[in-house]
Amino acid sequence: MLCKNCQCGVNVCVRLTHTALCIAVPATLLWKNSGLKRAVVDGDDPLYGILYFLVLILSLVMYYTACLTDPGYILMTHAKKRNGIQAISNEQEDSCPSEDEVEDTSLNADCEEPLDKGSKYRYCDFCEIQQPMRSKHCEDCKRCVRKYDHHCPWLETCVGERNHKFFLMFLFVMSVVIIWTFCITLKALESRVQWSEWFKVNLLLFLDILVLIFGGFSVLGLCGFHSYLMLNGLTTWESVSREKITYLKYLDDNYNPFDEGYIRNVYYFLCFLNVRRWETIYFQKAKIKTSNGVV
Template sequence: MVLMWRKCRCGVTVFVRTSHTVLCLGVAVSLLVKKTALRTALVEFQDPAYGLSYLFVLLFSLAMYFLACLVDPGYLPLQNGTWSRVPNNNSDEEHGDEEEGMADETRALDRTNRQRPCDYCEIRQPMRSKHCEECNQCVRKYDHHCPWLDVCVGERNHKFFWIFLLSMSVLILWSLHITRTAMVHELLWSDWFSSNVVFLIDLAILLPSGFVVGGLVSFHTYLMVRGLTTWEVVSRERISYLKKLDDDHNPFNEGCMHNVLHFLASMNTRHWESIYSRRVNVKQAGIV
C-alpha cells in the first residue's frame, strides 16, 4: 500500500512539474514564433538586451520554481534511523493529556516546552509545525501544501516560493504586454481570429494565471511582512498557541524589517518557542 502510494505521488509530481514547465516554455516559444516584439528583439536581433532580459526572467522563474519544489521544506528529521517517538510514560502531566484526547491540540500541548504530539508520526512537533497528510510528514513552520509544487511550503522553502511568485508575476505581465501589442487587426472576424488564434490561447493561459499568481504574491508578501503563515491565518481559532490570544496579537511579529530579513536571509530553522515566550504572558494565554 505504501509503495503504491509513493508511486502515485511520484506520478502526480512529475505531471504537475512537467505541466508547469511546458506552459511557461510554450507561451515563450509562441511569442518567439509569431511576429512579436520578443521575436523582433531576439530572433531578428534588433534589441538583444530586451530579448535576453525576458529569457532571464523566464529561466529565473523556472529556477525558483524548482528550488521551491526540491528544497526540503523543513520535514522533521529522523533520529538514529527512527522517528523521535512521543515518550510513553505514566507521569501525571502527560498521562492526563492523553486521557483527554491527543486530537485536541490545546490539551495535548506539552506544558513544559509547548511541543505538541503528532497523532500520525507520534513525534513532538516544534512550535508552528504541522503534519501534512499529503506528504505524510510533519513540517516546520508549516504554511500550506501547494498543489502546483506538489510539495509543502514550510520554513526552508517559503522564501523560494515567494521569489518564484514574484518573478512569475513579472513574467506574466511582460508576456501579456507582448501578446497585446502583437495582436493583428483585421476587418473580418474570421480573418482576425485566424491571425490571432495563438495569441488568444496565450491570453487564455496568462489572464487566469495572472490573477492567481498576483493574488498569491500579494498574500504571501503580507504574510512575510507580518511574520505569519497561511495555516495560522486560516486556522487561528484551532491552533492551541494562538487561539487564546487576542485576535490582533501575533507573538511571532518581530517588526516588518526583521520579519522580512529573517524570511529572506535566514538559512536555518528558528526556535519559535523562545520567540513566543518573550512576547506572550504564558499564564494569561492559559497554557500553563
C-alpha cells in the same frame, strides 16, 4: 493513498506541465510577428530578448528550488516492535546543527527539549512525535513540517520554513514574467475587419492571453498575499485557521506573538538559513505582554 512511485509520477507530471506552459507561450511569440521575435530572431534588440529569457529562466530556477528544497520535515524517531519489545533507532546525530550554525534564539527543536516544560505541545499521532511550535502534519506528504504554510498542488510539495522564501521569490519573478509576456502578446495582436478573420489570425495569441490571465490572477494574488504574510510574520495556516491552533486561539484576534516588526520579519524570512525555535520568541513576547499589564 498513492504509492511512492505513483506519487513521484504525479510530481514529475505537474512540474513538467508548469515547465511546458512557461516555454510554450514565449515559443508562440517567437513564431508570430511579435516584439520578442523582432528582438531575438530578427536581431533588432538582442539585449531585450536576452533579458526576457534570463528572467524566464530565473522563474523556472526559483520554481524548482521551491519544489526540491526540503520544506522543513521534522526528523522522526522510528519505532519498530519486535516480539513485544520496542526498539528505537534515532536519526543521525549530525543532523542537529552545532552552536555555530544556529542563532541563540533559533535552536533546532529536534535536538533540544521544549523551552517551557509546562507548556502543552501538540502530539502527532501519525509521526508519533511532539511537534515544535508552528509545525503541522501534512496529510499529502505524510510528514510533520516546520512553520507549515500550506501544501501546494502546483509545486507538489509542502511550503514550510525552509522553502517558503523560494516560493515567494518564484511568485514574484513569475509575476514579472506574466506581466511582461502579456504586454508583448497584446502588442502582437493583428487587426482585421471581420471577427472571423481576426480570430483565425490571432488564435494562438488569444489562447496565450487566456493562459496569462488565469495564471496571472492566481500568481499575482498569491504574491501579494504571501508578501503580506512575510511582512507580518504569519503563515497561511495561522492566518486562516487561527481558532483551531492551540498556541493562538486564546490570544487576542489582532495579536501575533511571532511579529517582530517589518524589518526583522523580512530579514528572518529572506536571509536566515537555519530553522528558528519559535517557542523562544513566543514566550518572550508573552512575558513582555504580561509585564506591560496586558493579558
